[in-house]
Amino acid sequence: MLQDIQAAIPLGFFLAFLIGPVFFVLLETAAIKGVKAAISFDLGVILADIVFIAIAYLTSFQLLENLSNQPGLYVFGGMILVVYGLITYLKKPSREALDPNRLKVKKNNYLSLFVKGFLLNFINIGVLVFWLGLIIIVGPTLDNDPNRLFLFFGVTIGVYFATDLLKIILAKQLKRKLTPRRIFKIKKLLGFILILCGIIMTVKGFLPKDKLDIQKGIEKINTERIK
Template sequence: MIEDIQAAIPLGLLLSFMIGPVFFVLLETSATKGFRAGVCFDVGVVVADIVFLVIAYFSSFQLLENLSNEPGLFVFGGMILLVYGIYLFAKKAKKKTTARPSKGGYVALFIKGFLLNFINIGVLAFWLGLIIVVGPSLENDPERMLVFFSTVILVYFGTDLMKIILAKQLKRYLTIERIVLITKGLGIVLIICGIVLITKGFLPKERFNLKEEIERIS
């Protein structure tokens, strides 16, 4: 069990520093709205990951095969990211404020984190692939897999807390102009991610057969 925990720690660290939409939104939210806001957003992200893990565990190969045969899922997720990215890019600057979000605002941030992670079908594909690759080394033992993936999530969340703390320290240096640049940069990242997902949806099925790629790597 200790070996499983040791093996999971590097993976949790790696996941926390993977560059993507959630990474940038987390930093922007933490720096502009504070520690609690960043935590609420990140908890939503983590809950979405846990939901994906549960789905992946109980579906594994069958769902992975379905993903390869349903390019519309990529298009749907990509369109949402694209629209949200365009909205952020076109969003006008607002005066800087130090007011903390209300209780309803914290709930909204949780939902925002959950949805931003959940609509990315690539995250589900990642967890599916990871379970398929790691499962045999854990002898497909439910208890060992629970320990392994729980450690991954905890390390991932713990590292995110450090990012949130550091981002908060940047708040004093964020002028309105810099916040606008960050927001527009985030919008561009989301637009690119959306276009990539939409493109995958229109590619021939054999070009993104995830099951075959994972079997070839393993």
């Protein structure tokens, strides 16, 4: 059990620093809207990961094969990110947006931030493929024991969330230096990043099927390790 925990800790830390749309939106939310708002958003992200892990565990090999045959899912998710990024990038600030008081998040906004975090992570089919591949790799090393798998992924998610909390606290310190003009520039940068991530995901959907075959990729990695 101790070995499982030791293996899960660096993985959770690594996941917290994967560069993607969620990473940047989390930092932007913490810096502009505060710690509680960012935690609400992050809890939605975590819930999406838990749902993905559950789906991956229950239907791993069959679902992996189906995803390989449905590259259109990448295109769909990518297009959603592109549209969301365009809206964020092109949206012009209103007079209310220039009001410093807008940086305070009302309680009734936390639920919407939670849902936003969940959906932003859930539409990224690449996250599901990642968890599928991870279960296929890690499962045999844990003897496919449900208790060991639960412990491993529980620790992974726990470390992931704890690291996110540190990122949120650090990003919150930037709020003192933020002006309405800088906030506007941050949002435009965030929109550009989302567009870029969406384009990358969409391109994956047009790649040849063998490029999306995660199982072959895993077998190739294992072969290289043996060599």
